[in-house]
Amino acid sequence: MxxxxxxxxxxxxxxxxxxxxxxxxxxxxxxxxxxxxxxxxxxxxxxxxxxxxxxxxxxAERMDRRLGAADVELRWVARNAITQTAWGEDWWGERTEVVPPARPATAAEVTALLPAGSRVTPVRWWMPFEVRLDGRLVGFEALALDLTDPLARPLARLRAGRPPTGPGEIAMSPPALRRLGVRVGDRVTTADGARTYTVVGVVEFPDNLGEVVALPSTTPTGPGQAVPSWLVDLPGRPDGTFVYRLNARGVVVTARTPAPGRDDMGTGATxxxxxxxxxxxxxxxxxxxxxxxxxxxxxxxxxxxxxxxxxxxxxxxxxxxxxxxxxxxxxxxxxxxxxxxxxxxxxxxxxxxxxxxxxxxxxxxxxxxxxxxxxxxxxxxxxxxxxxxxxxxxxxxxxxxxxxxxxxxxxxxAPATGGVGWSSACCSPSVAA
Structure with a gap:
């Protein structure tokens, strides 16, 4: 043109x-x-x-909701060496199949793997919690964590009352309170009648606005439940061999930065x-x-x-x-x-x-x-x-x-062309033949 x-x-x-x-x-x-x-x-x-x-x-937002104020999250998932993805979303045995641990790790055992000056707090994600309501079993999703610990405190928002501090105290989300028809200060008994808890607070977890219960971190782990996680406050930034050393002991590491030299399994932004x-x-x-x-x-x-x-x-x-x-x-x-x-x-x-x-x-x-x-x-x-x-x-x-x-x-x-009219082509008078 x-x-x-x-x-x-x-x-x-x-x-x-x-x-x-x-x-x-x-x-x-x-x-x-x-x-x-x-x-x-x-x-x-x-x-x-x-x-x-x-x-x-x-x-970054997912890591904030997963780690709270901690630097890394650890999960002791095997008794043998493992290999994990960059963000700890998946893992497998390094030379053999993954051998699950015989029992949950203790805080002392986890701390022994970490640099001096590290501090840990346990978190158990999404445990079952059942109560009996009007002769029916009602199940809730529950987390066991210490909401008074600065590492775990950002994982939940306290809307009323106070965080649970003793073994007989719990906090519940607003939908869970409405489901049971209880308020702060009331008592809740588990379905088997073995334990009775006092509701001391109203909490909200950003990843689940439904019916959720916050249990004390000392709640024992039942059979078949997920492996507990450990939120860790490190004295400094982890070095390049931090993930390799813990993987060799069967521990999965989730950090705010990807593990060096690990495959991301296509789960990244690309x-x-x-x-x-x-x-x-x-x-x-x-x-x-x-x-x-x-x-x-x-x-x-x-x-x-x-x-x-x-x-x-x-x-x-x-x-x-x-x-x-x-x-x-x-x-x-x-x-x-x-x-x-x-x-x-x-x-x-x-x-x-x-x-x-x-x-x-x-x-x-x-x-x-x-x-x-x-x-x-x-x-x-x-x-x-x-x-x-x-x-x-x-x-x-x-x-x-x-x-x-x-x-x-x-x-x-256009006007009819019979008689005197206008031609649409030239806009001049024309006489029909």
């Missing part, structure tokens, strides 16, 4: 966009309708994308997206695009019929069918962009304002930091503008084929 032709095309689009902006101010009712039809799908997709991005915790999720996203986006085109197209067609005289004036002033198409397509660009901007702003605001409801009733866990998923928002905005252009495409072709004389006269069709 020559420079002159390119300049003419740019100038033509600039003029068409100015006409489109003026038309949006003149036809406010139609503009509001088209903006609403484009904005609503954009708002819904933006809300979903932003909420999804906030629900996908970053590695992992490929799930094909099913990508296909669902494309399907939803395609259906949203089709919906906008089908709903907005008739509104553009009505606008073209009402602007027949304006389009005829453009033709009389020297505009050809290409210019007429651009004038109508510019409406799709302007309204699509306007609907995209409004939908993005309202969708982001709705996602931020609706976080508590999403956390409580959808994810049942606290979301991560406030993020807006820029790549998804850019794609949504592009689809919105494309939908506006596609919706205006058929009316644009119709406008390019209309007769200028009929448009100036306010008629939808």
């Amino acid at each position: 020559s420079r002159g032709r390119l300049a003419g095309t740019v100038g033509s689009w600039r003029t068409a966009l100015r006409i489109a902006r003026r038309e949006t101010r003149r036809a406010r009712g139609r503009t509001a309708l088209v903006l609403a039809l484009i904005m609503l799908p954009v708002l819904a997709l933006t809300f979903t994308a932003v909420t999804f991005d906030m629900s996908e915790l970053s590695r 992992a490929l997206p799930d094909p099913a999720e990508a296909g669902n996203a494309v399907l939803v986006g395609g259906l949203g695009l089709l919906e906008v085109v089908l709903l907005v197209g008739p509104a553009f067609a009505v606008g073209v019929r009402r602007r027949r005289r304006d389009l005829a004036l453009v033709a009389v002033a020297g505009g050809d069918h290409v210019h007429l198409r651009r004038v109508v397509l510019a409406d799709g660009v302007v309204l699509g962009a306007g609907g995209a901007v409004l939908g993005l702003l309202l969708g982001v605001a709705a996602a931020f304002a609706g976080r508590p409801l999403v956390e409580q009733y959808v994810t049942h866990a606290r979301l991560g930091g406030y993020r807006v998923f820029p790549a998804a928002l850019a794609a949504i905005a592009t689809v919105a503008v494309l939908a506006g252009v596609l919706a205006a495409l058929a009316p644009a072709w119709s406008a390019a084929r209309q007769d200028p004389v009929a448009g100036l006269a306010g008629r939808r069709e």
Whole structure:
């Protein structure tokens, strides 16, 4: 394309966009309708994308929820040497199959493996806890930890009362309290009647907003329960051989930085997206695009019929069918962009304002930091503008084929050619043969 032709095309689009902006101010009712039809799908997709991005915790956020204020987490899972992944998410025997330990390790045994000055506190994740309610067994998820220890304190949020300190005290989440119909100070007896606990606090765990019980860290481990974890406060940064030394003793290490020289098993941020999720996203986006085109197209067609005289004036002033198409397509660009901007702003605001409801009733866990998923928002905005252009495409072709004389006269069709009439080709009198 020559420079002159390119300049003419740019100038033509600039003029068409100015006409489109003026038309949006003149036809406010139609503009509001088209903006609403484009904005609503954009708002819904933006809300979903932003909420999804906030629900996908970053590695640092996952480590904070797992480690609390500790430097590393240790799990003594074998009596023989093991090899683990970079973040301790999986492990296997180094030379033979993993041989489980005969009994849980003690604090003294774990401390003996660590540098001098290290401090440990035990955590047992998601143990079963059953009580009898109205003659029925009611099960809860429970954690055994010391919420008075600075290492484990960030793992939970104390909402009322105080943390459990003695062997006969527990704290419960609000849903668990409502399920049992108890309050702080009441007593709860286990299903087998062996132990009775006093509820001394109300706690909330960010990874589980459901019915959760916080047990004392001294609660004994039952058969078949998960291996206890140990949160460790190290006197300094672990050296390069720290993970290798502990793996040789059958201990898995989870730290805030990946273990050197370990395979990440494809679980990092560079992992490929799930094909099913990508296909669902494309399907939803395609259906949203089709919906906008089908709903907005008739509104553009009505606008073209009402602007027949304006389009005829453009033709009389020297505009050809290409210019007429651009004038109508510019409406799709302007309204699509306007609907995209409004939908993005309202969708982001709705996602931020609706976080508590999403956390409580959808994810049942606290979301991560406030993020807006820029790549998804850019794609949504592009689809919105494309939908506006596609919706205006058929009316644009119709406008390019209309007769200028009929448009100036306010008629939808050209005048009959019997007798004296006007030729749509040259706008001069002609006598029918």
